[in-house]
Amino acid sequence: MHKFLFQLAVFTYLLATAGFLVHIITLKKGVEKTATAFLAAGFCLHTASVVMRWIAAGHPPMVNLHESLSLFSWATVAAYLAFQWRLRVKALGAFVTPIATVIMAASSMQQKDILPLTPALKSIWLPIHASICLMADAVLLMAFCLAGMYLMQERQIKGKKLGAVFKRLPSLQTLDAMSGLCLKIGFPLLTLGIVTGSIWAEQAWGSYWSWDPKETWSLITWFVYAALLHQRLAVGWQGRRTAIMTIIGFIVLIFTFLGVSLLLPGAHTYSTWHE
Amino acid sequence: MSKPEIALLGVNHKTAPVEIRECLTLRNFPDSSPLELLSGIPGIKEAVFLSTCNRVEALVTCQGEDAIESVKQLWLSRSDLNEKKLNQSLYVHRNQEAIRHLFRVAASLDSMVVGEPQILGQIKDAYKKAVEAKATGMILNRLLHKAFSVAKRVRTETRIASHAVSISYAAVELARKIFGDLYGKTAMLIGAGEMAELAAQHLKTNGVKGLIVANRTLSRAVNLARDLGGKPISLDEVDQALVDVDIVISSTGAPDIILTRDRVKKIMRPRRHNLLFFIDIAVPRDIDPKVNDIENVYLYDIDDLKGIVEFNKAEREKEAARAERIVESEVIKFLSWMESLDIVPVIQRIQQKGEEIRQRELSRSKKCLKGLTAEQEKALDVMTRSIVQKLLSDPIIFLKKNVSPENNKQLLDITSKLFGLNERDGREK
Numbered sequence A: 001m002h003k004f005l006f007q008l009a010v011f012t013y014l015l016a017t018a019g020f021l022v023h024i025i026t027l028k029k030g031v032e033k034t035a036t037a038f039l040a041a042g043f044c045l046h047t048a049s050v051v052m053r054w055i056a057a058g059h060p061p062m063v064n065l066h067e068s069l070s071l072f073s074w075a076t077v078a079a080y081l082a083f084q085w086r087l088r089v090k091a092l093g094a095f096v097t098p099i100a101t102v103i104m105a106a107s108s109m110q111q112k113d114i115l116p117l118t119p120a121l122k123s124i125w126l127p128i129h130a131s132i133c134l135m136a137d138a139v140l141l142m143a144f145c146l147a148g149m150y151l152m153q154e155r156q157i158k159g160k161k162l163g164a165v166f167k168r169l170p171s172l173q174t175l176d177a178m179s180g181l182c183l184k185i186g187f188p189l190l191t192l193g194i195v196t197g198s199i200w201a202e203q204a205w206g207s208y209w210s211w212d213p214k215e216t217w218s219l220i221t222w223f224v225y226a227a228l229l230h231q232r233l234a235v236g237w238q239g240r241r242t243a244i245m246t247i248i249g250f251i252v253l254i255f256t257f258l259g260v261s262l263l264l265p266g267a268h269t270y271s272t273w274h275e
Numbered sequence B: 001m002s003k004p005e006i007a008l009l010g011v012n013h014k015t016a017p018v019e020i021r022e023c024l025t026l027r028n029f030p031d032s033s034p035l036e037l038l039s040g041i042p043g044i045k046e047a048v049f050l051s052t053c054n055r056v057e058a059l060v061t062c063q064g065e066d067a068i069e070s071v072k073q074l075w076l077s078r079s080d081l082n083e084k085k086l087n088q089s090l091y092v093h094r095n096q097e098a099i100r101h102l103f104r105v106a107a108s109l110d111s112m113v114v115g116e117p118q119i120l121g122q123i124k125d126a127y128k129k130a131v132e133a134k135a136t137g138m139i140l141n142r143l144l145h146k147a148f149s150v151a152k153r154v155r156t157e158t159r160i161a162s163h164a165v166s167i168s169y170a171a172v173e174l175a176r177k178i179f180g181d182l183y184g185k186t187a188m189l190i191g192a193g194e195m196a197e198l199a200a201q202h203l204k205t206n207g208v209k210g211l212i213v214a215n216r217t218l219s220r221a222v223n224l225a226r227d228l229g230g231k232p233i234s235l236d237e238v239d240q241a242l243v244d245v246d247i248v249i250s251s252t253g254a255p256d257i258i259l260t261r262d263r264v265k266k267i268m269r270p271r272r273h274n275l276l277f278f279i280d281i282a283v284p285r286d287i288d289p290k291v292n293d294i295e296n297v298y299l300y301d302i303d304d305l306k307g308i309v310e311f312n313k314a315e316r317e318k319e320a321a322r323a324e325r326i327v328e329s330e331v332i333k334f335l336s337w338m339e340s341l342d343i344v345p346v347i348q349r350i351q352q353k354g355e356e357i358r359q360r361e362l363s364r365s366k367k368c369l370k371g372l373t374a375e376q377e378k379a380l381d382v383m384t385r386s387i388v389q390k391l392l393s394d395p396i397i398f399l400k401k402n403v404s405p406e407n408n409k410q411l412l413d414i415t416s417k418l419f420g421l422n423e424r425d426g427r428e429k
Helices: A002-026 A031-057 A065-086 A093-108 A125-159 A164-168 A172-205 A213-235 A240-263 B018-023 B034-039 B065-077 B083-089 B095-106 B118-132 B138-157 B167-179 B194-205 B218-228 B235-242 B261-268 B289-293 B302-341 B344-366 B374-401 B408-418 B421-428
Strands: B005-012 B044-051 B055-062 B091-094 B186-190 B210-215 B231-234 B247-250 B276-280 B297-301
Touching: A002 A031, A002 A065, A002 A093, A031 A065, A031 A093, A065 A093, A065 A125, A065 A240, A093 A125, A125 A164, A125 A172, A125 A240, A125 B167, A172 A213, A172 A240, A172 B167, A213 A240, B005 B018, B005 B065, B005 B095, B005 B138, B018 B083, B034 B044, B034 B055, B034 B065, B044 B065, B044 B118, B044 B138, B055 B065, B055 B095, B055 B138, B065 B083, B091 B095, B095 B118, B095 B138, B095 B302, B118 B138, B138 B302, B167 B194, B167 B247, B167 B276, B167 B297, B167 B302, B186 B194, B186 B235, B194 B210, B194 B218, B194 B247, B210 B218, B210 B235, B218 B231, B231 B235, B235 B261, B261 B289, B289 B297, B297 B302, B344 B374, B344 B408, B344 B421, B374 B408, B408 B421
Parallel strands: B186 B210, B186 B247, B210 B231, B247 B276, B276 B297
Antiparallel strands: B005 B055, B005 B091, B044 B055
């Protein structure tokens, strides 16, 4: 049942993506609302699928690559819907939704069977640590999208070629402020994710920090975002430079999330399930 | 009673130069207003008179050819224009053409700058005047209201007015794409010129709060600052002011560049890299073009802005094609309403139906009435004819009497149902 709901959610996200893309091309009113409705419906299906998988497995579905990607997409959609509900940044859906859908598609290509939990993962810290990290990832993904939109709009205005993009994207200051807001939410979550992970490590392996690749790269990511936030808040950086750094930060983050697991061996790998 | 005709006579910026347009405004006659003059013409039932700087148009409903000719004569008698000149520049539209023309004008498709919204307000004013003078009736009331709603449809369903087509509007549009909401932002004018003042006004109406005016002669800055509600400073204080402003409009008469790249770069740190937007409308330019290379600084000069305006004008033309289709569909709707108003065909159809029934029944009865003399046959014919006529005469008189603006459509509907006129149509098909 949860697998069927999952496939249904993927399909609904696809429809939502199509809607947002049609809207950004034609700018027809109403299309965006429909797309948002599809996204919300997909989100409900997705939530139901996660809950049912949790019940079926008897442990939080945050263990293998399929589950992690699925929850990453879920958190992204949740973050987007919450964000747009309060703030309404135009055209953002056309950037975030396709990415969330691609993550879903990637998730659906993974091995989907429920496997027994290894002893090391049997802990209350699994859902706490994993969900905080995934939320941080989702919010920082939004910051990445907003920074990308900033660079596109900036290029138009700087180059004095005011074409289709100029008309469709929000103003520079809005994009910068919203991207900054996501950083301010995402960074504390990232910090909390590392702290909870460290506590869990102490309980599971008896040491807070053991420099396994995932931990090392998490720290690198944390430093990139810490530097960025410092430059923003203390030095007053804004605009192009911070947008570029936000993008770099996210690339490092994604490497930490996926690259390390897939390429470098260590305690965090999903590879035992993957291979 | 025959249906009144809608007619629109006029000249606009395309057909006539201003010397001719101003002759037709009918303004210089204290004895009577243009509306009174028009309404006074025999055969004219309703009238609206529109006179703007780009067009003079008389919209009337009338009966008969003479009425239109009389409007021309009115113009000729009230100006020094000769007939040949008037006929050269005057357009006369009737019914469908007139409706289409009015809709296009209201939707700003016939304007000098397509999509500029002022014309709609001007038509509304003209209509208000006509209503106050009781010069309008059922048809023009409906037509004008329809014109307003067509204009609204065009505005909301196409992007005809969404592209700035003047330098100062283009500057404001850009500022909004950089800063989003302009509320609470500060602008600085360096030097004073008509276009700079205009742009400053636009910025203020869009929410810009603080205004600083810098000028070579401080007294001029003081005067201008007073007019615009800003704060005057001297040119020496510009660097300091740059730290806090968001938008700079420069239009000095200086022969050389007054703001170099290095000068602007230096103030970016004290500004905490806040975005800064320069609009240089001076010729020769006031601001070093290289200023645009500084991060978070955007510089647009007069040619850049002109480029945007030209581009936007082309976009408007494209949107205009979509607007024309909206107009066309609304014209068709209005025409069908006009037709439904017409009482004559309904009466004809009632009479026709009566006659058909009479003929049918007569021929049926004739089978049993063989051997009638010609005289008797004639009497029978006369009798049946007068029965039908007398039966129908009261309803027809009632219809003709009760043709009134409000309940006309309803009346015709009920009549059609009472006499089964539509039903008969259906059976024929």
